Amino acid sequence: MKKILVTGANGQLAKCIKNAAPHFPDLQFIFVSKEELDIQDAGLLREFFQKNNYSHCINTAAYTNVEKAESEPEIAFTINAEAVKILATVCKEMNVILFHISTDYVFDGIKNSPYIETDPTNPINVYGASKLKGEQYIQEILDKFFIFRTSWLYSQYGHNFLRTIIKYADEGKPLTITTEQTGTPTNANDLANALLQLIEQDSINYGVYHFSNEGETTWYGFAEEILRQRGKLKDTNLAKTNHYRTFAARPEYSVLDNAKFKNTFTVPAVNWLESLDIVIKNLLDNK
Numbered sequence: 001m002k003k004i005l006v007t008g009a010n011g012q013l014a015k016c017i018k019n020a021a022p023h024f025p026d027l028q029f030i031f032v033s034k035e036e037l038d039i040q041d042a043g044l045l046r047e048f049f050q051k052n053n054y055s056h057c058i059n060t061a062a063y064t065n066v067e068k069a070e071s072e073p074e075i076a077f078t079i080n081a082e083a084v085k086i087l088a089t090v091c092k093e094m095n096v097i098l099f100h101i102s103t104d105y106v107f108d109g110i111k112n113s114p115y116i117e118t119d120p121t122n123p124i125n126v127y128g129a130s131k132l133k134g135e136q137y138i139q140e141i142l143d144k145f146f147i148f149r150t151s152w153l154y155s156q157y158g159h160n161f162l163r164t165i166i167k168y169a170d171e172g173k174p175l176t177i178t179t180e181q182t183g184t185p186t187n188a189n190d191l192a193n194a195l196l197q198l199i200e201q202d203s204i205n206y207g208v209y210h211f212s213n214e215g216e217t218t219w220y221g222f223a224e225e226i227l228r229q230r231g232k233l234k235d236t237n238l239a240k241t242n243h244y245r246t247f248a249a250r251p252e253y254s255v256l257d258n259a260k261f262k263n264t265f266t267v268p269a270v271n272w273l274e275s276l277d278i279v280i281k282n283l284l285d286n287k
């Protein structure tokens with residue numbers, strides 16, 4: 001039986017993986033939180049892998065605060081790059097297949113058509129630079145790895161744009177949302193399912209892939225659709241802006257081209273609007 005270690009167990013993607021796990025009875029999962037396994041701790045990481053016979057590791061652990069990363073780059077790089085280097089080294093020693101998640105923020109956003117895997121990277125914020133360094137270490141160290149660059153992840157869990165918008169709208173707060181960036185909101189449940197399907201299918205098509213939902217919008221478009229589907233659009237004071245002030249720069253355009261993923265694997269693509277509908281209904285059902 002395949003034995004899969006999932007790091008960062010309290011994060012949104014790990015929670016989506018946990019949710020999907022019962023649909024994959026042939027896979028055995030061990031979920032470890034930051035408190036149980038800090039991926040910065042090389043000694044503990046080695047001990048963990050030596051004691052257990054993992055076939056795969058899904059690394060969802062990451063430093064994901066894009067704004068804060070600008071003022072604490074050393075922490076972002078320690079987690080997103082140096083710890084990933086150690087993890088990759090241990091996976092190599094133990095012959096474990098690493099599934100790692102990266103981001104659309106490795107690109108600078110000056111392209112105006114969807115990014116493919118071989119497009120030049122050029123991160124414009126600390127978070128993106130730290131994630132790129134993590135990708136580079138994996139590619140230097142490992143042969144058996146998958147890196148999935150995804151974008152604008154949201155779900156029913158954790159901190160994400162969807163939950164922020166719903167919270168503010170429920171509190172009756174006015175919303176001012178930027179039209180300055182275009183990308184693709186991606187349901188983390190879709191990514192979780194895709195990862196588990198690839199493990200189940202024993203895929204050996206290792207490498208870097210783009211994986212997002214289909215279509216594109218701006219953050220304003222995403223917020224508007226969240227409110228519309230939630231039945232809150234009329235009651236919410238929603239305004240557009242083209243100069244929302246942030247500490248971190250973000251790519252103006254970061255739509256990912258999923259063609260390589262779609263041509264390699266038999267996992268159906270889902271449009272972002274349809275996937276959003278599922279998450280919104282799930283949130284309403286569980287209220």
Ligand SMILES: NC(=O)C1=CN([C@@H]2O[C@H](COP(=O)(O)OP(=O)(O)OC[C@H]3O[C@@H](n4cnc5c(N)ncnc54)[C@H](OP(=O)(O)O)[C@@H]3O)[C@@H](O)[C@H]2O)C=CC1
Nearest residue numbers: 008010011012013034038039061062064101103150152153
């Ligand atoms: N969220 C998004 O929009 C996107 C995310 N990604 C990537 O997808 C992956 C999953 O993201 P997501 O689930 O949203 O992120 P979250 O921030 O929800 O989860 C990350 C988890 O990792 C934990 N963590 C942080 N540092 C360590 C550490 N040193 N050791 C072990 N665990 C640690 C965090 O704990 P704590 O919170 O306590 O620090 C948190 O529980 C990440 O690699 C991210 O870069 C890619 C594109 C978009």
Ligand SMILES: Cc1cn([C@H]2C[C@H](O)[C@@H](COP(=O)(O)OP(=O)(O)O[C@H]3O[C@@H](C)C(=O)[C@@H](O)[C@H]3O)O2)c(=O)[nH]c1=O
Nearest residue numbers: 064066103104150151152153161176177178219244250
């Ligand atoms: C909360 C808020 C944000 N914004 C803007 C700020 C920013 O330009 C954009 C998105 O804001 P957020 O801070 O929620 O999202 P951000 O942290 O930039 O999201 C990113 O997270 C990392 C982890 C990734 O890998 C990326 O793919 C992406 O999902 O919306 C508004 O315009 N109005 C608002 O009220």
